[in-house]
Amino acid sequence: xxxxxxxxxxxYIAIKGVLEDLNQEVILPxxxxxxxxxxxxxxxxxxxxxxxxINIGNYIESIEKGADTIIIVGSNGPCRFGLYSxxxxxxxxxxxxxxxxxxxxxxxxxxxxxxxxIEKITGTKNMYQVLKKVNIGKKILKxxxxxxxxxxxxxxxxxxxxxxxxxxxxxxxSIEYVHGSNExxxxxxxxxxxxxxxxxNKEKDCLxxxxxxxxxxxxxxxxxxxxxxxxxHMGVEIxxxxxxxxxxxxxxxxxxLGIGEEVRKIKEAKPYLSTLVGGHGRETVGSAVxxxxxxxxxxxxxxxxxxxxxxxxxxxLPTVEKDYSVPILTLIVDEMTGEAGxxxxxxxxxxxxKKRREHANDKGILYGS
Amino acid sequence: xxxxxxxxxxxxxxSTNVVLLNEKNEVIFKKYIRTQGKPIIKLQQGLKEVKDFLxxxxxxxxxxxxxxxxxxxxxxxxxxxxxxxITAHAVSAINFMPDVNTVLEIGGQDSKxxxxxxxxVVDFAMNTVCAAGTGSFLDRQAGRLGIxxxxxxxxxxxxxxxxxxxxxxxxxxxxxxxxxxxxxxNEEDIIRGLCxxxxxxxxxxxxxxxxxxxxxxxxxxxxxxxxIKEAFERELGSEIFVPKHYDVMGAIGxxxxxxxxxxxxxxxxxRGINIADINYKIKGFxxxxxxxxxxxxxxxxxxxxxxxxxxxxxxxxxxxDLDDHKLA
Numbered sequence: 281x282x283x284x285x286x287x288x289x290x291x292y293i294a295i296k297g298v299l300e301d302l303n304q305e306v307i308l309p310x311x312x313x314x315x316x317x318x319x320x321x322x323x324x325x326x327x328x329x330x331x332x333x334i335n336i337g338n339y340i341e342s343i344e345k346g347a348d349t350i351i352i353v354g355s356n357g358p359c360r361f362g363l364y365s366x367x368x369x370x371x372x373x374x375x376x377x378x379x380x381x382x383x384x385x386x387x388x389x390x391x392x393x394x395x396x397x398i399e400k401i402t403g404t405k406n407m408y409q410v411l412k413k414v415n416i417g418k419k420i421l422k423x424x425x426x427x428x429x430x431x432x433x434x435x436x437x438x439x440x441x442x443x444x445x446x447x448x449x450x451x452x453x454s455i456e457y458v459h460g461s462n463e464x465x466x467x468x469x470x471x472x473x474x475x476x477x478x479x480x481n482k483e484k485d486c487l488x489x490x491x492x493x494x495x496x497x498x499x500x501x502x503x504x505x506x507x508x509x510x511x512x513h514m515g516v517e518i519x520x521x522x523x524x525x526x527x528x529x530x531x532x533x534x535x536x537l538g539i540g541e542e543v544r545k546i547k548e549a550k551p552y553l554s555t556l557v558g559g560h561g562r563e564t565v566g567s568a569v570x571x572x573x574x575x576x577x578x579x580x581x582x583x584x585x586x587x588x589x590x591x592x593x594x595x596x597l598p599t600v601e602k603d604y605s606v607p608i609l610t611l612i613v614d615e616m617t618g619e620a621g622x623x624x625x626x627x628x629x630x631x632x633x634k635k636r637r638e639h640a641n642d643k644g645i646l647y648g649s
Numbered sequence: 650x651x652x653x654x655x656x657x658x659x660x661x662x663x664s665t666n667v668v669l670l671n672e673k674n675e676v677i678f679k680k681y682i683r684t685q686g687k688p689i690i691k692l693q694q695g696l697k698e699v700k701d702f703l704x705x706x707x708x709x710x711x712x713x714x715x716x717x718x719x720x721x722x723x724x725x726x727x728x729x730x731x732x733x734x735i736t737a738h739a740v741s742a743i744n745f746m747p748d749v750n751t752v753l754e755i756g757g758q759d760s761k762x763x764x765x766x767x768x769x770v771v772d773f774a775m776n777t778v779c780a781a782g783t784g785s786f787l788d789r790q791a792g793r794l795g796i797x798x799x800x801x802x803x804x805x806x807x808x809x810x811x812x813x814x815x816x817x818x819x820x821x822x823x824x825x826x827x828x829x830x831x832x833x834x835n836e837e838d839i840i841r842g843l844c845x846x847x848x849x850x851x852x853x854x855x856x857x858x859x860x861x862x863x864x865x866x867x868x869x870x871x872x873x874x875x876x877i878k879e880a881f882e883r884e885l886g887s888e889i890f891v892p893k894h895y896d897v898m899g900a901i902g903x904x905x906x907x908x909x910x911x912x913x914x915x916x917x918x919x920r921g922i923n924i925a926d927i928n929y930k931i932k933g934f935x936x937x938x939x940x941x942x943x944x945x946x947x948x949x950x951x952x953x954x955x956x957x958x959x960x961x962x963x964x965x966x967x968x969x970d971l972d973d974h975k976l977a
Contacts, residue, residue: 312941442967449962459850506961607772620717622760626776628735632770639769 282307283401283550284306284347284388286335289499290428291524294420295351297461298413302402307347308456309338312502312549318338321615323371330584330614331496331505332364343377351401354385358557361587402576416461419534421525423468427451428508429521430472435512437480445509447474484515487633490571492521492564493582494590497613499523504582504613514630520561521545521567545570552596561589565596572604578633580626607632653710654678656699656919657904659897660688661735662783663757664870666897667695669703670904676782678702679897688718689929692725696925712919713737713907715899719757722957724948725929727920728911730829730852730903737902739763739770742866744905745892750862751961753881753889754898755871757784762856776855786819790826790843791802795838796826805876808841813823813848822846848884863887868898927951938964 284307292308298582310316312334320337325399339350349469350372355362366385366525372379377418381561395407402410451471485494489511497503498520526541534540545566553565564581571579581597594610601608609629611622654669654677667689669678680698682691694797695786713730715737723731734754740763742752752763760783776783791798815825823841828841835907865887870875872895882889894901911917932947945959957965 310940314942315940442963448965450934499955622737624717624733627733628770628773631733631736632773635769635770639767 281403282347283306283351284309284339284342284345285351286338287312287500287502288496289446289501290424291421291523293424293455293464294417294524296455297464298417299401301413301416302410304401304403307345309342309343309451311347312338315543316502319420323375324406326574327586328367329360329587330454330499331361332367334500334503335364335368335614337366337374339377340377342639344378347379351382351384354383358556359587360632361559375416395444395496408604411530413461418525418528420461420464420468420530423465425523425525427468427472427475429477429519432508432512432518434475434480434514435509436476436486437482437484438478438518439481440478441513444512447471447478458598460623486515486517487577487630487637488517488519488575489578489580489582489633490519490521490567492562492567492575492580493572493593494560494584494587495522497584503610505617505619506628507580507582510623510626511630514632519571520570523561531589533612540584541570548573553592557589557592558588561593562594564590565600567595567599568608569604572600572606572644576606578629578635579608580629581608581610581645583610583612584604585612585616588635651706651708653704653708654703655710655908656712657737657900657902657907658692658712658714658722658728659716659734659903660684660692660714661716661734661756661758661855661899664896665691665695665716665718666900667692667811668894668897668900668904668937669699670908674901674905675780676897676901677890677892678858679900681896684718688721689725690930692722696922700922700925707855708801709917709919709922711907711911711917713903713910715903720958721948722814725920725924727918727924728874729907729914729918732903732906734759734899735761735763735773735775736770737899737906738868739765739902740905741874741898741902742868742892743768744901745888745898746864746866749866751859751865753851753856753865753867753870755783755867755870755877756899757788759783760851760855760869762851762859762861764861768907772859774855774857774859776851781952783871786822786847787871787877789819792825794840796836796840796868799873802873802875802877804837804873805844806879808835808837810835811845812842812843813845814839817850818861841876841880844874844880845884848877848880852884855900860865861885862875863886864888864890866892868892868895870896886909896953927959936960936965944954953964 281306283299293567296306296308297482316334316337317451319340320333322337324333354365382401384397388423398410399405431444431448435441454467530540530542535542538578545563548569549562549566553562556562573624579589594629597608654671657668661664663684665682665684667680668676671677671894680695682918684691705813705975712726712728714728715734719731725853738752744747747768749767754761758764760776763770766842791801809955812829815821826839844916867878867889872891878889878891927950929951934945936943936945945957947957960966
């Protein structure tokens with residue numbers, strides 16, 4: 281059995297580690313590229329949201345590399361993602377690919393089927409063993425989040441910003457050649473050490489921007505046209521409202537106990553949106569309020585074209601913008617997105633934030649003392 | 650005495666504009682050239698005219714570029730600042746009218762709205778995807794009707810019974826316009842209908858949800874069109890101000906920003922007016938390092954590579970000397 285899965289930010293690193301520890305063969309889909317998108321666009325319904333197109337591209341590229349089993353998670357929320365596994369399976373079948381598509385639905389449906397699927401993929405009946413490995417997977421996700429945070433912060437402050445890019449590029453290249461969770465964790469540690477020694481301007485007071493929106497678009501760099509890198513090069517520190525580890529923590533950790541950041545987001549969103557609208561619509565509104573309260577300079581909202589939950593959030597955000605007087609920029613991504621226009625908007629937005637800050641400081645001098 | 654000037658260049662999809670400002674931020678020279686897909690040649694043509702205009706005793710104290718070709722122009726010129734169009738347009742609108750609250754800017758391919766408060770940009774929006782509400786749309790319809798685009802606005806003003814034309818999309822507008830022609834409507838009524846369709850489209854898409862407060866400044870090539878100006882005034886119910894140099898406002902903004910930049914750095918990076926005579930070569934190639942197959946652009950002056958861009962991973966951009974680092 282040669283297992284593959286779609287790209288979703290850094291999640292693939294954790295899945296690779298866990299499955300390799302369980303002695304399963306993993307075929308990593310090539311990193312998302314123009315080719316992935318081209319294949320995906322060719323075989324997906326025209327008006328479906330961008331993540332599905334990328335997924336299809338990932339699968340076909342992995343099948344070309346020899347994969348015969350695809351795993352994907354399901355979803356309960358009223359968002360199209362819940363139907364992805366079915367739709368994707370049908371698309372692949374129509375194209376004549378003979379692959380096994382296994383979807384893990386969150387455990388409030390058929391438990392028997394879920395356990396059977398887990399058994400099939402992990403190759404063991406020993407659930408204790410599996411849980412132990414899942415914990416290691418969580419650690420990988422946590423460390424990856426940490427690495428991303430460190431590299432993003434460093435990029436904003438570093439004198440030679442491209443050194444951070446080079447180090448991250450070689451990290452992603454090496455990840456394909458290491459095996460098992462131990463080697464992966466070591467590689468992450470070494471990369472963090474390498475990045476930490478890059479020289480930086482510690483005194484620089486960088487702008488801080490929160491990135492909110494639908495989880496896939498904000499964590500998959502190819503889809504959001506590498507917004508982290510772009511903002512880092514403009515000297516902006518960023519924080520993302522959703523990351524793979526935050527997601528896991530909410531669904532398999534603190535969130536189950538009714539505490540943690542995600543729960544707080546729902547609370548903050550309440551005055552604006554008190555009900556579930558599917559996907560991460562409600563969390564998006566909540567995150568905007570949270571970042572505004574934390575005093576971020578700006579908030580960038582990214583969504584894939586025609587994503588319903590995010591469109592609901594988008595129409596609410598101008599009210600948050602007014603209430604907290606924090607500028608919010610919305611960027612919509614699709615395969616039609618032109619990078620030049622995207623860059624112009626980002627640049628202009630960062631100019632706006634800079635001017636705002638200068639203005640606020642001027643006023644402070646004038647009226648403060 | 651040698652006079653010092655500040656140069657601003659706006660390389661857009663439709664036009665390439667060059668302006669010179671004096672110490673008082675007054676325009677002493679402006680040139681509006683059609684880009685016609687040849688930005689480098691047209692830019693060099695503009696520089697030659699600057700040279701002819703100024704003679705020998707002059708100094709360019711700072712250079713700024715803007716527009717969709719800002720990166721390219723900035724590299725060739727050795728610009729002190731390379732700025733996006735939104736900031737450049739806002740800066741020049743403030744220079745024209747310090748208490749401006751709204752800037753409407755309609756160019757060839759882009760239309761923008763900029764909201765300001767106390768001379769600070771607080772919000773902006775740009776048209777998405779298509780060019781239905783821009784100058785290209787009007788150009789195309791003028792061509793179809795066989796009218797000179799310069800006459801377009803004046804004809805619209807003659808209309809007494811404007812025709813309502815569906816303006817959401819350029820293709821739909823065109824078929825609706827043909828239909829109205831077949832019904833026998835007057836030319837001036839149809840033209841005014843087109844102007845109103847464009848304004849409606851602009852306010853519904855670009856200006857949606859924005860707090861449009863007077864005073865309103867209208868700039869960009871389309872501001873020459875009196876029909877559009879009047880349609881905006883009717884729709885917004887307030888006076889619209891069109892600056893004298895409405896067509897080169899981006900370039901003016903770029904030169905003001907460059908002047909401020911040089912105040913900080915004390916020295917311009919301008920490569921000299923003689924670059925008008927250099928034969929620049931652009932090499933484009935596809936990098937086969939990974940499946941992204943990025944199209945790398947390399948701009949050379951003789952055998953010297955001035956800049957490279959286009960790669961996602963930074964392999965080519967980062968291979969340049971650090972001083973030459975230019976980020977897209």
